[in-house]
Amino acid sequence: MHWLRGMWAAARSGVRLQPHHLCAPRLVLRATAGLALAGFAGYWLFGLAAGVLAMFGGFMTGITTFQRSWRPDPVVPLVCALTMGATTFVGYLTSGSLPLFLTAAAVWTFLGGLCWSLGANSGPIALNNIVILLITVTLPNSFDHALGQAAFLTAGSLIQVVLVMFPPNERWQWHRTVLASALTAEADYARGLKDNNTVHFTPDSFLQAREADTLSPWQAAHQPAGLRGVRGPAEEIRPILASLADPAATGPDTDLSRRQARELLDTAATVLDAVAHAVRQGARVALPPDTAAALAHPQAATVPADPAPRAATHLRTLLHDLIEAANSPRPGRESTDPVRPPIPEQLRQAVRTLRGELRHDSPVLRHSLRSTVVVVAGYLIGHNLPLGHGYWVAMVAVLIMRPDFAQTYGRVASRFTGNLIGVTLASLTLALAHPNELVTGLLIIGCGGLVFLFMETGYAAVQAAGSTYCILGLGLAGESWSDAMPARFALTLLGGLLAMAAYALYPAWETSLLRERLAEWIEANLHYAAAVIHQYAEPAERTALRTRDAVVAARTARLAWEQALVRAADEPVRHRGLPPATAAAAGQAIKEAARITMLLEGNLPQSGTAPVPASSPLATALRQSAREAAESVRNNRAPTWEPVRQALADWNTPNPQEKALHHAGTLLSNALDDITTALDATALDTTAPDMQGTR
Structure with missing residues (x-):
C-alpha cells in the first residue's frame, strides 16, 4: 500500500500543469527565431540532413537559455554548445565497437549524474550531452562525416548563443526578481x-x-x-x-x-x-x-x-x-556581496564537490550508478529489439531519472502522457495533411517554440510538444509515421519501466537521511548562536564577518532539512525512527532557538564598544554542545546541554547589559531543552531499523 500510494501521488504530481506559468513571450520568440535560423541556414547551405541537425543543436541549446543562471547570459548556452559538439565527435570515435561505445556511454552517464551536485544548470547540461551521445552515434559513417555532424550541431547551438546577447536582453532580470x-x-x-x-x-x-x-x-x-x-x-x-x-x-x-x-x-x-x-x-x-x-x-x-x-x-x-x-549609482555603504572566484579555482571547487559525492550514502552517487546501469542496459535492450532506434529506451530512461523518488516516478507519468499526446498529434498531422518539407520544417519550429513556452508549465506539456517535434523530425528524415508511432509508444513505456525498476531496486531514500539533516541543522544553529554571543565578548569587524558566515550556514542547513522533509513525505517507506510529529516538534524548537539568537543579533554592540567578557564561556559551551548534539542525533540519542547549563550557572551578572544577555541565554537553553524533549521519545525507540541497509 505504501508503494501504491507513493506511486499514485508521484504520478498525479507529474501530470499536474501550471497553465498560468508560461515563459516570457519575447524570450520564446527569440529562441524560436534561433531555432528557425539554424534550421533554414543549414538546409540552404548544406541540405536537409544538415538543417535537421543544426536545428536540433539550436533546440537543445535554446532550452538552456530558459534555465535560471546568475552568470552572464551567453555562458550556459555556450558551454552547452561546445560540450555537445565534443560529445558528438566522441560518439563517433567509439561507434565502431559496441563494447567501446557502451564504455564511453557509461563514463559519460556516470560523470553526468555526478554533475547534479554542481548546481541547477550543470545537471541538465550533462543530461543533454548524454542524449546527444546516444542519438548522434547512429548518424556518422566516416571521419569527415563525424566532423561535419559535430560542426553542424555546434553551429546551430552557437546561433542561440549569439542571439542571447542581443535584445530582448534579460541579463539582470533573474537577479532583480x-x-x-x-x-x-x-x-x-x-x-x-x-x-x-x-x-x-x-x-x-x-x-x-x-x-x-x-x-x-x-x-x-x-x-x-x-x-x-x-x-x-x-x-x-x-x-x-x-x-x-x-x-x-x-x-x-x-x-x-x-x-x-x-x-x-x-x-x-x-x-x-x-x-x-x-x-x-x-x-x-x-x-x-x-x-x-x-x-x-x-x-x-x-x-x-x-x-x-x-x-x-x-x-x-x-x-x-x-x-x-x-x-544611487554609488551605494552609501560598503557592499558585502560575495565574489565568484576565478575559473581555475571554480574548477578545483567542482572537483572537490564531485569527490565529496563519492560515498555510499550520497543520493547523487546512487543516482549516477543507477543511470549508468540503466543507460547500458537500455541501449542493449533497444539494440536487440526489432523496432529500430535502439537508443530510444536508454534516452527515455535517462531523461526521466532524477536523484529523488517523487521526481523520477512523476516524470514517468509525465513522459508517457506527453508522449501519447505528442505522437498522436504528429502522426495524425503526417497522415492527414501530408505536409511537404517546408511545411514540416515550419511545424517543427512551431513545436520547438511550444517547448520553450511550456518550460515552466509542466513536464507533461513539454513532452507533448517535444514528442511532436521528434515525430515530425523523423518524418522529415523519411521515416513513416505508421512505423514511428507504435515503436515510440513501446520504447517509451519500456524506458519508463526501466527507470522505475532501477529506483526500486537501488533507491536513495531521503527518509533515512533525516537524522543527518536534523543534526546538521542543530549544529549550524548552535554555531550561529555561538558566533552572535561571542561578538558581545569581542565586538570587532572580524567577529561580525564570522557571524555573517554562520547566518548563511544556518539558513543553508534549514533549507536542506525542509527540502529533505518534503522529499521524504513523498517516499513509500516508513519513518524509521523519526516520525513526522517528532520532526515537526524538533523543527519548531530549533526555529525558536534561532529566533532568540536573531533577537540577540538585532542588538549586537557596535565595533569598539565595551565587551561583555562573561559571554565568551557561553559561546564556547555552545560550540562544544553543537558537536555533541549533532553526534547524539546521528546515533539516535537525545542530546544534552550540560556545557550550556554550566556556563549559565557560572555567569555573574553585575550590570544590566550582562543580565539581559544572560536572560537571552536562559531562553536559548529552554529552547534547546525543547529539542531534547521532542527527540527523547524517538531516541528511546531503539527497535526501529536503520533504512541504510534496506537500500
Whole structure:
C-alpha cells in the first residue's frame, strides 16, 4: 500500500500543469527565431540532413537559455554548445565497437549524474550531452562525416548563443526578481510581527538573493546601480525587526511602546515593498507621503523604552541606506556581496564537490550508478529489439531519472502522457495533411517554440510538444509515421519501466537521511548562536564577518532539512525512527532557538564598544554542545546541554547589559531543552531499523 500510494501521488504530481506559468513571450520568440535560423541556414547551405541537425543543436541549446543562471547570459548556452559538439565527435570515435561505445556511454552517464551536485544548470547540461551521445552515434559513417555532424550541431547551438546577447536582453532580470522577492518576503515578515512577535522568518529567498549576488569581476563592473548594495542593509534589517517587535528585547510591553513599535514595523514594511518594486522595475524608490514623513522625523516613531530607541534608530538608518542604495549609482555603504572566484579555482571547487559525492550514502552517487546501469542496459535492450532506434529506451530512461523518488516516478507519468499526446498529434498531422518539407520544417519550429513556452508549465506539456517535434523530425528524415508511432509508444513505456525498476531496486531514500539533516541543522544553529554571543565578548569587524558566515550556514542547513522533509513525505517507506510529529516538534524548537539568537543579533554592540567578557564561556559551551548534539542525533540519542547549563550557572551578572544577555541565554537553553524533549521519545525507540541497509 505504501508503494501504491507513493506511486499514485508521484504520478498525479507529474501530470499536474501550471497553465498560468508560461515563459516570457519575447524570450520564446527569440529562441524560436534561433531555432528557425539554424534550421533554414543549414538546409540552404548544406541540405536537409544538415538543417535537421543544426536545428536540433539550436533546440537543445535554446532550452538552456530558459534555465535560471546568475552568470552572464551567453555562458550556459555556450558551454552547452561546445560540450555537445565534443560529445558528438566522441560518439563517433567509439561507434565502431559496441563494447567501446557502451564504455564511453557509461563514463559519460556516470560523470553526468555526478554533475547534479554542481548546481541547477550543470545537471541538465550533462543530461543533454548524454542524449546527444546516444542519438548522434547512429548518424556518422566516416571521419569527415563525424566532423561535419559535430560542426553542424555546434553551429546551430552557437546561433542561440549569439542571439542571447542581443535584445530582448534579460541579463539582470533573474537577479532583480530574486532580490525583489527577498525584500517582499521581509516586508511580509515585518507585517506579521505586528500581530505575532514570535512569527518565524523563512530564509529561502535571502539564500537565493545571496547566490545571485555572487558576482564575477566583470559582472560587478557592469551591475546596474539599483542592485548594488541593496541586499546588505536588507539582511541587517531582519534581526532589527524581530528585536523591535519582541518585548523581551525592546523593553516593557506598554500600550504606548507596542503601538509605536507596530507603527515603525508598518513603516519598514512599506519601505521594503517600495524598494522591492523599484528593484523589480529598475526605477527609483517612490514612498507614500506619510511613510516619507515618518522617516524624515525620527522623533515621531521613537520607542521610549531602552534599548528600543537604539533599535528604532538603527532601523531608520538601515531603511535610509536601503533607499539610497536602490536610488544611487554609488551605494552609501560598503557592499558585502560575495565574489565568484576565478575559473581555475571554480574548477578545483567542482572537483572537490564531485569527490565529496563519492560515498555510499550520497543520493547523487546512487543516482549516477543507477543511470549508468540503466543507460547500458537500455541501449542493449533497444539494440536487440526489432523496432529500430535502439537508443530510444536508454534516452527515455535517462531523461526521466532524477536523484529523488517523487521526481523520477512523476516524470514517468509525465513522459508517457506527453508522449501519447505528442505522437498522436504528429502522426495524425503526417497522415492527414501530408505536409511537404517546408511545411514540416515550419511545424517543427512551431513545436520547438511550444517547448520553450511550456518550460515552466509542466513536464507533461513539454513532452507533448517535444514528442511532436521528434515525430515530425523523423518524418522529415523519411521515416513513416505508421512505423514511428507504435515503436515510440513501446520504447517509451519500456524506458519508463526501466527507470522505475532501477529506483526500486537501488533507491536513495531521503527518509533515512533525516537524522543527518536534523543534526546538521542543530549544529549550524548552535554555531550561529555561538558566533552572535561571542561578538558581545569581542565586538570587532572580524567577529561580525564570522557571524555573517554562520547566518548563511544556518539558513543553508534549514533549507536542506525542509527540502529533505518534503522529499521524504513523498517516499513509500516508513519513518524509521523519526516520525513526522517528532520532526515537526524538533523543527519548531530549533526555529525558536534561532529566533532568540536573531533577537540577540538585532542588538549586537557596535565595533569598539565595551565587551561583555562573561559571554565568551557561553559561546564556547555552545560550540562544544553543537558537536555533541549533532553526534547524539546521528546515533539516535537525545542530546544534552550540560556545557550550556554550566556556563549559565557560572555567569555573574553585575550590570544590566550582562543580565539581559544572560536572560537571552536562559531562553536559548529552554529552547534547546525543547529539542531534547521532542527527540527523547524517538531516541528511546531503539527497535526501529536503520533504512541504510534496506537500500
